[in-house]
Each structure stands twice: as structure tokens, then as C-alpha cells.
Amino acid sequence: MIRASLPRLESRLQALARFGGLPGGGVTRPAWSPPHEEARAWLLGEIRAAGLEAWVDAAGNIFGGAGTGRFDPGRAVVLTGSHIDSVPEGGILDGALGVLAGLECLETIQETSAPHRRPLALAAWSDEEGRYGSLFGSRAFCGLLDAARIPEMTAVDGERLVDAMARAGFDARRAGEARVPAGAVAAYVELHIEQGPRLEEAGIQIGVVEGIVGVRRARVVFTGQADHAGTTPMERRRDAFLAAAEWALKARELVVRRGSGRSVTNVGVVSVHPGVTNIVPGRAELVHEIREPDAAVLVRLARRVEGLARRVATRRGLEVEVRPMSATTPARCAPRVQAVIEDAAARLGLTRQRLYSAAGHDAQNLAAVTDAGMIFIPSAGGRSHRVDETSDREAIERGANVLLHSLLALAEQ
Amino acid sequence: MIRASLPRLESRLQALARFGGLPGGGVTRPAWSPPHEEARAWLLGEIRAAGLEAWVDAAGNIFGGAGTGRFDPGRAVVLTGSHIDSVPEGGILDGALGVLAGLECLETIQETSAPHRRPLALAAWSDEEGRYGSLFGSRAFCGLLDAARIPEMTAVDGERLVDAMARAGFDARRAGEARVPAGAVAAYVELHIEQGPRLEEAGIQIGVVEGIVGVRRARVVFTGQADHAGTTPMERRRDAFLAAAEWALKARELVVRRGSGRSVTNVGVVSVHPGVTNIVPGRAELVHEIREPDAAVLVRLARRVEGLARRVATRRGLEVEVRPMSATTPARCAPRVQAVIEDAAARLGLTRQRLYSAAGHDAQNLAAVTDAGMIFIPSAGGRSHRVDETSDREAIERGANVLLHSLLALAEQ
Numbered sequence: 001m002i003r004a005s006l007p008r009l010e011s012r013l014q015a016l017a018r019f020g021g022l023p024g025g026g027v028t029r030p031a032w033s034p035p036h037e038e039a040r041a042w043l044l045g046e047i048r049a050a051g052l053e054a055w056v057d058a059a060g061n062i063f064g065g066a067g068t069g070r071f072d073p074g075r076a077v078v079l080t081g082s083h084i085d086s087v088p089e090g091g092i093l094d095g096a097l098g099v100l101a102g103l104e105c106l107e108t109i110q111e112t113s114a115p116h117r118r119p120l121a122l123a124a125w126s127d128e129e130g131r132y133g134s135l136f137g138s139r140a141f142c143g144l145l146d147a148a149r150i151p152e153m154t155a156v157d158g159e160r161l162v163d164a165m166a167r168a169g170f171d172a173r174r175a176g177e178a179r180v181p182a183g184a185v186a187a188y189v190e191l192h193i194e195q196g197p198r199l200e201e202a203g204i205q206i207g208v209v210e211g212i213v214g215v216r217r218a219r220v221v222f223t224g225q226a227d228h229a230g231t232t233p234m235e236r237r238r239d240a241f242l243a244a245a246e247w248a249l250k251a252r253e254l255v256v257r258r259g260s261g262r263s264v265t266n267v268g269v270v271s272v273h274p275g276v277t278n279i280v281p282g283r284a285e286l287v288h289e290i291r292e293p294d295a296a297v298l299v300r301l302a303r304r305v306e307g308l309a310r311r312v313a314t315r316r317g318l319e320v321e322v323r324p325m326s327a328t329t330p331a332r333c334a335p336r337v338q339a340v341i342e343d344a345a346a347r348l349g350l351t352r353q354r355l356y357s358a359a360g361h362d363a364q365n366l367a368a369v370t371d372a373g374m375i376f377i378p379s380a381g382g383r384s385h386r387v388d389e390t391s392d393r394e395a396i397e398r399g400a401n402v403l404l405h406s407l408l409a410l411a412e413q
Numbered sequence: 414m415i416r417a418s419l420p421r422l423e424s425r426l427q428a429l430a431r432f433g434g435l436p437g438g439g440v441t442r443p444a445w446s447p448p449h450e451e452a453r454a455w456l457l458g459e460i461r462a463a464g465l466e467a468w469v470d471a472a473g474n475i476f477g478g479a480g481t482g483r484f485d486p487g488r489a490v491v492l493t494g495s496h497i498d499s500v501p502e503g504g505i506l507d508g509a510l511g512v513l514a515g516l517e518c519l520e521t522i523q524e525t526s527a528p529h530r531r532p533l534a535l536a537a538w539s540d541e542e543g544r545y546g547s548l549f550g551s552r553a554f555c556g557l558l559d560a561a562r563i564p565e566m567t568a569v570d571g572e573r574l575v576d577a578m579a580r581a582g583f584d585a586r587r588a589g590e591a592r593v594p595a596g597a598v599a600a601y602v603e604l605h606i607e608q609g610p611r612l613e614e615a616g617i618q619i620g621v622v623e624g625i626v627g628v629r630r631a632r633v634v635f636t637g638q639a640d641h642a643g644t645t646p647m648e649r650r651r652d653a654f655l656a657a658a659e660w661a662l663k664a665r666e667l668v669v670r671r672g673s674g675r676s677v678t679n680v681g682v683v684s685v686h687p688g689v690t691n692i693v694p695g696r697a698e699l700v701h702e703i704r705e706p707d708a709a710v711l712v713r714l715a716r717r718v719e720g721l722a723r724r725v726a727t728r729r730g731l732e733v734e735v736r737p738m739s740a741t742t743p744a745r746c747a748p749r750v751q752a753v754i755e756d757a758a759a760r761l762g763l764t765r766q767r768l769y770s771a772a773g774h775d776a777q778n779l780a781a782v783t784d785a786g787m788i789f790i791p792s793a794g795g796r797s798h799r800v801d802e803t804s805d806r807e808a809i810e811r812g813a814n815v816l817l818h819s820l821l822a823l824a825e826q
Contacts, residue, residue, distance in 0.1 A: 194644065195641055195643070195644040196641070196643075196644030196645060196646070197644075197645075197646070197649070198646075213643065215643070217690060226799075227795075228608050228609065228771075228772060228797045228798050229677070229679035229681055229702065229704075230608075230609075230626065230628070230677060230704050230770075230771035230772040230773070231607065231608040231609030231610075231770075231771045231772050231795065231797060232609060232610075232677075232795065233609070233610070233611075233677075234665075234668075234669050234677055234678075236610070236795075239679075241661065241680055241681075241683055242661060242662060242665060242680075244658075245657075245658030245659075245661050245662050246658075246662055248654065248655060248658050249655060249658050249659060249662070252647075252655060255647075256647050264642070264643060264645075264646075264647055265647075266642035266652075266690075266691065266692075266693055267654055267655075267694070268642055268654075268685070268687075268688065268689050268690045268691060268692050268693065268694060269685070269688055269689065269690055270654055270683055270684075270685040270688070270694075270697075271683075272681070272682070272683040274681075275681065275682055275683075276681050276682065277630060277679075277681045277682055277700050277702060278679065278681060278702065278798075279679075279681050279798065280679055280681065281680070281681060281683075284683075287690045289642065289690060289691065291642075291643050357643075358641075358643035358644045359641065359643040359644050360643070382644065382645065384641045384644060385641050385691075385692065386639075
């Protein structure tokens with residue numbers, strides 16, 4: 001059995017980690033930032049140095065392949081990939097591992113002339129982490145982009161996507177042209193770190209992803225009455241923060257108790273107005289998210305949590321508005337891709353386990369246009385989106401080899 | 414019985430309301446801001462136009478009087494006053510009423526040559542609302558200023574008190590020199606709007622203030638663990654926001670159930686870190702305050718609320734730090750001043766009720782150096798610190814006349 005080269009892969013991971021690298025480890029390399037642009041240029045060079053053709057599409061996605069004809073339905077490719085952008089103060093493996101292990105696989109296959117009926121290609125999807133819009137590049141590629149929203153897509157710092165992409169030489173308004181022709185991708189498989197503790201704690205080497213959770217986000221705004229915090233009798237107050245606090249606690253219980261067992265929820269953004277020590281909060285705004293792999297359960301939980309907000313608000317004499325922000329549909333990984341990954345892991349003598357991804361991934365968009373699957377390797381301590389995110393080098397090598405043999409098997413189907 | 418002139422008082426209230434006046438009503442006139450400086454100059458002119466001597470002290474307090482000798486222990490004055498600074502988007506009566514009704518009383522007494530054994534004086538205390546430090550001017554006057562803290566006193570916008578006062582021609586570091594000699598003030602009485610709904614709802618015309626609540630403020634910081642909001646199992650999360658939410662709800666119940674019945678509490682400032690949709694909050698910071706007229710109850714409640722924070726944090730596997738920010742001691746109004754106010758109201762045929770002030774006032778500092786008391790008039794709808802704060806013109810006239818006859822009575826004692 002042919003094997004990927006761990007030293008070459010590690011060397012590329014270290015090289016990529018220098019773009020946006022932080023003194024204490026980790027990277028800050030958000031989409032379209034200067035370090036991201038340097039990393040894109042570097043990656044295009046690495047693809048070419050590996051003897052592959054390199055190209056970009058209208059969404060800024062980077063591709064590499066040999067004789068793939070740039071997505072020709074007459075010659076469907078087996079595609080692998082991930083992303084090279086990062087969250088602020090993120091780790092060096094999230095996304096980067098899938099892209100550079102994919103490049104390592106394609107280079108190894110080319111060097112060894114390993115037989116493969118279908119052509120193989122590599123993708124680095126733009127803005128996976130959603131500085132402007134999450135999974136932007138793969139959404140464009142899969143025809144899932146809402147083009148009307150592009151002009152208003154804006155980073156937290158206020159920069160518009162159209163301006164950021166213009167700096168990099170792209171016209172964001174034309175990103176929809178990146179859409180791949182139907183039938184041009186025979187299968188998609190992505191290697192990624194788990195970003196959670198399950199594989200490590202179970203002592204399992206390879207995760208075979210069954211599906212990717214859907215995520216529903218909503219802005220929940222409680223409106224009460226800003227009043228003097230000394231002179232207004234307690235029973236007369238319509239305190240928006242206390243309403244929000246009660247709802248957040250109960251919404252968590254509701255999702256845990258009435259969910260699928262895999263359902264998770266978070267309130268990560270909270271603001272209180274006017275935000276003054278001696279004034280009763282008149283308005284509280286929260287951003288609430290629910291993640292769940294079953295679409296019906298996700299919709300049901302979102303409805304119940306909204307109903308709960310109305311009951312809490314009514315009982316406290318407040319108003320509440322629940323404004324949906326985004327909703328992704330849970331994606332199922334293709335059974336044949338899961339079977340190929342499992343078989344590759346078995347032939348390599350590795351322990352494996354089926355699991356759901358609780359984080360969003362580009363593969364969930366690819367699942368709309370082809371048979372898609374994902375390979376997970378354990379994350380040390382389950383850490384992710386942190387500068388100390390890491391995985392053992394043995395785990396990285398195992399993941400790269402499972403990817404290599406999964407690609408070769410899919411190329412024969 | 415002599416009477417104050419409502420038209421003259423109303424005309425001055427309208428004139429003062431123009432400094433920092435807002436298009437839809439109300440004022441933004443924070444201490445040492447340009448509109449506040451214009452208002453100070455205007456007030457000095459009005460005092461002089463009323464035939465009184467006008468002067469300022471090292472803390473920027475404005476005074477007016479006739480033959481008072483600028484606080485001579487050999488000739489103790491009966492003092493009235495309040496403040497002319499406002500909260501942002503505040504009302505036109507909070508503070509302004511007490512200063513301008515005081516001026517109206519002194520002018521009326523002068524015009525009518527009403528007999529008074531002791532001299533009378535008027536004060537407009539600087540920075541009552543605490544842009545830099547609450548009750549600043551009256552603290553300086555009463556010797557309660559912590560001079561060592563002056564250099565670090567800073568507004569929310571980052572401006573230092575020393576710079577703001579320097580612009581107005583004062584050296585903030587010398588504000589302690591404003592301290593009044595012992596025995597120079599025979600009594601202090603302040604007219605103010607209630608800022609709450611009790612008088613209006615009880616249909617009572619005059620509030621005789623028995624005491625002013627003490628306020629304890631603390632910054633409460635819960636520290637958990639920032640984790641990926643998808644991949645971290647729910648039972649593994651150490652969510653600082655949910656801990657803060659639970660504590661805020663329980664702290665409210667504790668203060669309501671275990672307090673004196675007059676105890677009130679508020680969480681007006683909330684921030685959550687890192688404040689990102691898909692990251693479990695690792696830190697939540699709240700500013701908590703408790704107000705209570707009984708010093709022992711206030712201390713007991715503060716201790717219980719802190720103990721509650723520790724229990725909530727421990728049970729959820731978090732850390733919590735409770736950092737005291739400020740603490741004022743509850744002040745008792747002098748029985749003889751309360752009796753004088755009640756008698757003046759009775760002679761004017763007005764209904765009256767004893768009550769506590771749930772807001773802080775300069776009178777609480779004056780209570781440390783003399784017999785102090787306060788007169789409240791009803792606030793329409795209990796509204797305060799809002800642009801639509803108002804009181805009926807009849808209520809304003811009643812308040813001014815109770816102040817007038819209280820001052821005359823105190824000047825005879």
C-alpha cells in the first residue's frame with residue numbers, strides 16, 4: 001500500500017502556519033486579510049511545485065489537479081479539500097490539514113503513478129469560517145449562494161465583502177459564476193480535525209462522519225422599560241436583562257431535555273441597553289444558536305425555544321422579537337463514501353467510529369451536488385478555535401493515509 | 414404667608430433647560446461639558462441679578478447668598494441647593510428644580526424682607542450625577558472626598574476629571590480645599606422631584622424624606638471556559654453567561670425576599686467574552702448594585718449576594734470574583750428638619766408623607782456636617798432620568814413654597 005509522506009505534509013503545515021502566525025502559536029488568518037492573501041499565493045505555488053495544474057474560480061476558491069479539465073461533466077473528478085482561512089486566534093490545523101493532506105495525497109498519487117480511473121482534484125474553499133459569510137466559497141461552488149445578499153455581506157469590523165474581494169482582484173458580485181456544472185464532481189471527501197473530545201476519549205483513531213449538524217441562529221431581542229434603578233419599585237420593573245437571563249437558562253434546558261441527545265445550544269453574544277449601572281435594562285439582545293443533525297428535530301427545537309421566549313416575555317410584561325439570522329440544513333454523508341472511508345481505515349489497521357460533526361463544514365454544501373463524506377482525526381483535549389489546537393503527528397499521518405486510500409477507492413468507483 | 418413666584422421660577426427652569434436642551438425635550442448637560450459651563454455662567458448671572466452675592470469654591474460648587482460671609486462658623490447659614498448637571502438624555506427638573514426654587518426662595522425673602530435670624534444661602538453642587546465621581550461637589554464641601562483618587566477619576570468617554578476641570582479654570586487636585594469649616598452650616602434642606610411613583614400613586618402632594626438609601630456597587634466577574642459551541646458536549650461546558658444569568662435571577666430574589674422591603678437591586682451593565690456567536694462564553698462581567706436605607710441590612714445583603722455568586726460558580730465549575738466598586742452609607746434626615754418641612758406643608762394645607770429616597774442626593778453628604786433634610790414633589794408617572802421626566806406646575810409651586818417656609822423656619826431656630 002502506498003503511503004503519504006508525513007515529513008512533507010508537516011513541513012507544509014509549518015510553512016502555512018507562518019502566514020498570520022502568532023508569537024505564542026496558532027494563527028489569525030481571516031478570509032481576504034493580508035496574511036490570507038499571502039497564504040493563497042503560497043498555496044498556488046505549492047500546487048504547481050507538486051506538478052499539478054492550479055487555478056481559481058470567481059468565488060476565490062483555489063483548485064489543483066492533473067488533467068481534470070476544470071470540472072467537465074464528461075470527466076467527473078473525485079474532489080478533496082478544506083480551507084486555509086482561520087478564525088481570529090485559531091489553530092494551525094483547522095482547514096489547513098484537509099487542504100495540505102489533500103495536496104500530499106495528489107502529489108503521492110502522481111509520484112507513484114497509483115492507478116485511478118477518475119481524475120482527482122483539490123479545493124481550498126474561501127471564507128469557510130464566515131468572516132463575511134460562512135462557507136462562502138463552497139456555497140458558491142454548489143450553487144447555494146444568495147447572490148442578492150452579496151452587496152450587504154460585511155465583516156464584524158464593518159468591511160464589506162465586495163471591497164475585501166476587490167482588493168484581492170475578485171468581483172464578489174460575480175461569485176455565483178463559480179457554480180460547478182451538474183455531474184462534474186463524482187464524489188467529495190474532506191479530512192478535518194474533530195474539534196471535539198469524543199474520538200480522543202474513546203481512544204478511536206479515525207472518525208467516519210455520518211452527517212453534519214444544521215445550525216439555526218436567531219437574534220432574540222427582549223424589550224422592557226429603562227427605569228431608574230433606585231426609585232422604581234422592584235415589582236414594577238420590566239427588566240429586559242432578567243427576562244433574557246431566565247430565557248437563556250430555560251432554553252438551554254429545553255434543548256438538552258427535548259432534543260435528540262445530540263442537540264447543542266449556545267448564547268454567545270449578549271448586549272444590554274442602555275448599559276448603565278443605575279438604569280434598569282430596557283433592552284437585551286442575545287444571539288442564540290441551536291445545532292442538531294436531524295432537520296425535523298432542529299426545526300421543532302427552534303419553534304419551542306421561540307415559544308419559550310414569548311412565554312417568558314409575556315409573564316414579565318415585556319415584548320420579544322426573534323429574528324432568524326441564518327439556518328443551515330443538516331447534511332447526511334453519502335453511505336458509499338462512509339463505506340469507502342471505513343474500508344480504507346480497516347485496511348490500514350485503524351480503529352474507527354461513526355459520528356456526527358457538530359461544527360459546520362464545506363462538505364455539507366458539497367453534499368448538495370455529489371456524494372460527500374468526511375474523515376475526522378482526534379483533537380488533543382478536544383480543543384479547537386484556539387491557538388493551542390493540535391493533533392498528534394501520528395494522528396495526522398493516519399488521517400492523510402485514510403484520505404489517500406479513500407480517494408483512490410472513490411476514483412475507481 | 415409669603416409665596417414664591419411660580420412664573421419667575423418657571424421662566425428660569427425654561428431658561429436653564431436651553432443649555433444642553435434636546436430637540437424632543439429633556440437635556441444632556443453632563444458636568445464640565447460645554448453646555449454645563451454655559452449653564453454655570455448663566456446661573457452666576459441669575460444669582461447676581463437677584464441681588465445676591467455669587468461665588469464658587471475649589472470644587473466648582475456655585476453659591477449665592479446675602480451677607481453670609483462665605484461660611485463663617487461665627488455666623489452659620491441655613492443652606493439649600495441641588496445641582497444643575499444632568500445625566501445624558503435626562504429631564505429638565507432633576508437637580509435644576511432644587512437650585513432654581515432655592516434661588517426663587519432667597520429672592521422672595523429678600524424682596525419681602527421676610528424676617529430670618531440666620532443668613533440663608535444657595536448651593537449648586539458640581540457633578541451630582543457622577544460623570545467623573547457621583548456627588549463630587551458636595552463630597553468636597555463635606556470633607557468626604559478621597560483626594561488620592563482625584564487624578565484617576567475618569568468619565569466613561571475616557572476624559573480625566575483633572576482635564577475637564579482645568580478647561581473650566583479649576584485645579585481638581587485642590588478640590589479638597591472646598592471643605593466647609595465645622596459649624597458653618599446650621600441646617601440644609603433640598604427640594605427635589607421624587608423620581609419614583611409613590612407620591613403620585615398615593616395622591617400625596619409633599620414627600621418628607623426620612624433618609625437616603627446607601628448604594629453598594631460591585632463588578633462581578635464569572636470566569637469559565639471559552640469553547641467551540643458546536644463540538645463541546647453540553648455537560649462539559651463551563652458557560653460564564655449562564656452562570657451570570659442564574660446568579661442575577663437569584664440575587665434579585667434574595668434582595669427582594671431577604672431585604673427590608675425597601676431594598677432594591679439592579680444589574681445594569683453586562684458584557685460577555687469573547688462575544689462570538691459560536692463560542693461558549695468564557696467570561697461574563699456584570700455590575701450589580703443594591704440600595705437600602707438601613708446600613709446593617711445593606712451590608713448583610715451585599716455579603717449574601719456575594720456568597721450566592723460563589724455557590725453558583727462552584728456548582729457550575731467556574732470561578733467568580735466580586736470586586737467592590739463603591740459604597741455609600743445610608744443617610745438619616747435630621748428629625749428637626751423633617752418636623753420643619755412637615756409643619757410648613759401643614760401650614761400650606763398640603764398632604765404629606767414620610768418616605769425614603771431610593772436615589773442618591775447631595776443631602777446625604779450634607780447630613781455628615783449638619784442637620785439635613787429633603788422635600789420631594791411627585792414625578793409624573795414616576796419617570797426620571799428620561800427626557801419626558803416632568804412634574805405638574807402646581808406641584809412645583811407647592812414644593813417651592815414648602816421650601817420657602819422651611820428655610821424661614823430653620824433660619825429662626
